[in-house]
Amino acid sequence: MQVKDLSIEQLESAANMLKAIAHPMRIAILSFLEDGKKLTVTEIHEMLKIEQSTTSHHLGILKDKGVLSSKREGKNTYYYLRHANLSNIVNCVSKCTVG
């Protein structure tokens, strides 16, 4: 099956990526990581005032779906945007929710 120029596989992978982003806390996380910023789980967990395990879970989803990457440095794991232009999605949706 082929819908327009997108295969069903592409549709599903795009949906998975969007699903990963489509959560208030995860959108907040993305907004923190603009401009190549890198943050640890603890930093994010404190900024959002949610449980450490919940934070880790959200970050895991974002990483698993290809939105974020991570690298460990000592005890800390830094998370950062995999594609800089994913910030556009957040910006775009924010714009649309205002107007």
Add this chain to the structure above:
Amino acid sequence: MQVKDLSIEQLESAANMLKAIAHPMRIAILSFLEDGKKLTVTEIHEMLKIEQSTTSHHLGILKDKGVLSSKREGKNTYYYLRHANLSNIVNCVSKCTVG
């Protein structure tokens, strides 16, 4: 509570909008509606080869969350993008899923 420049309400409304889009069939629907195109429920239901009621349900979600608008013309209801730039989201994610 305030996360960066986004209020919790904005985060939620943005998440709802993205959640509405984050589904393979609904992404396909958006791709059909680029450039201000307007399509009826039946047209979409036939293009996607899914049930009429399922199609209507998906369109209802997209409309409810502010992604689409609709207007009835006789027996038909035409659906179309509420914000032209929402196509960018689909394009952006498609790009990221490829690379």
Add this chain to the structure above:
DNA sequence: TTTACAAATGCAAATATATAAATATATTAT
């Protein structure tokens, strides 16, 4: 190796979502 801190995982309960079949409503033509 013990201790302390950071991050990830397993689990369970609550909640949300997807799907399709059946039904209901709306509109137009006869």
Add this chain to the structure above:
DNA sequence: ATAATATATTTATATATTTGCATTTGTAAA
């Protein structure tokens, strides 16, 4: 009013997601 067509809603079932607690794993320092 009746029939035909287009949409929308209801209902039921299956499946997925969210969350926090408790636990485990990873890493570095004492």
